[in-house]
Amino acid sequence: MIATMGLFSGDGAGILARRLKKYGAQITGGLHLKMPDSIADEKALKRPLEKNRELVLAAERKIHKAVQDIQRGRTPREGIGLLYHLAGLFGQRLYFYGKTQHYSDQVKINPEKCVGCGKCVGLCPMKNLELVQSTVKAGDRCTMCYRCINTCPKQAITLLGKKIVEQGTIEKYVKIDKNHS
Numbered sequence: 001m002i003a004t005m006g007l008f009s010g011d012g013a014g015i016l017a018r019r020l021k022k023y024g025a026q027i028t029g030g031l032h033l034k035m036p037d038s039i040a041d042e043k044a045l046k047r048p049l050e051k052n053r054e055l056v057l058a059a060e061r062k063i064h065k066a067v068q069d070i071q072r073g074r075t076p077r078e079g080i081g082l083l084y085h086l087a088g089l090f091g092q093r094l095y096f097y098g099k100t101q102h103y104s105d106q107v108k109i110n111p112e113k114c115v116g117c118g119k120c121v122g123l124c125p126m127k128n129l130e131l132v133q134s135t136v137k138a139g140d141r142c143t144m145c146y147r148c149i150n151t152c153p154k155q156a157i158t159l160l161g162k163k164i165v166e167q168g169t170i171e172k173y174v175k176i177d178k179n180h181s
């Protein structure tokens with residue numbers, strides 16, 4: 001299982017593992033990868049471009065090392081097991097769950113900017129966005145993934161902040177690592 005995270009995930013890989021086990025999946029290991037920030041509308045939560053690029057390179061190196069370890073018979077177990085489970089529960093979920101609940105109906109669409117392209121509607125994993133007469137209406141199921149906010153071509157969507165500071169998509173942060181090319 002591979003889980004991405006901003007700073008700390010606790011047991012991100014473990015959560016996925018527990019869910020998939022119910023469907024018969026066999027879980028052999030877990031890996032946690034720090035990735036660029038996604039909060040596009042809050043300056044205080046943005047990292048500089050170079051820092052985000054470094055994070056992606058570090059993630060690539062970590063994946064490369066994990067592959068080598070697996071080939072040598074040592075599968076990484078990040079996020080899997082009781083200690084990680086407790087870290088995720090007390091270090092993250094109990095605190096953030098209440099916070100994210102508070103924002104579940106706070107997605108804002110600027111009707112003056114929205115052109116009704118529908119891109120955000122198709123991307124929302126929660127089916128929280130709906131195209132109504134050439135503009136978008138948001139419901140109350142947002143989980144703050146920021147997918148729609150980072151990809152709206154008109155920067156018409158906000159959540160925590162009032163306007164877009166910088167949209168982040170992975171293409172911006174990927175560049176060739178000469179050490180591993």
Ligand code: SF4
Pocket residue numbers: 109113114115116117118119120121135136151152153154155156157
């Ligand atoms: S992606 Fe942006 S412009 Fe397109 S429908 Fe959604 S809010 Fe409107």
Ligand code: SF4
Pocket residue numbers: 107123124125126127128129138141142143144145146147148149
């Ligand atoms: S932030 Fe994520 S969950 Fe919330 S409306 Fe946008 S795509 Fe959907």
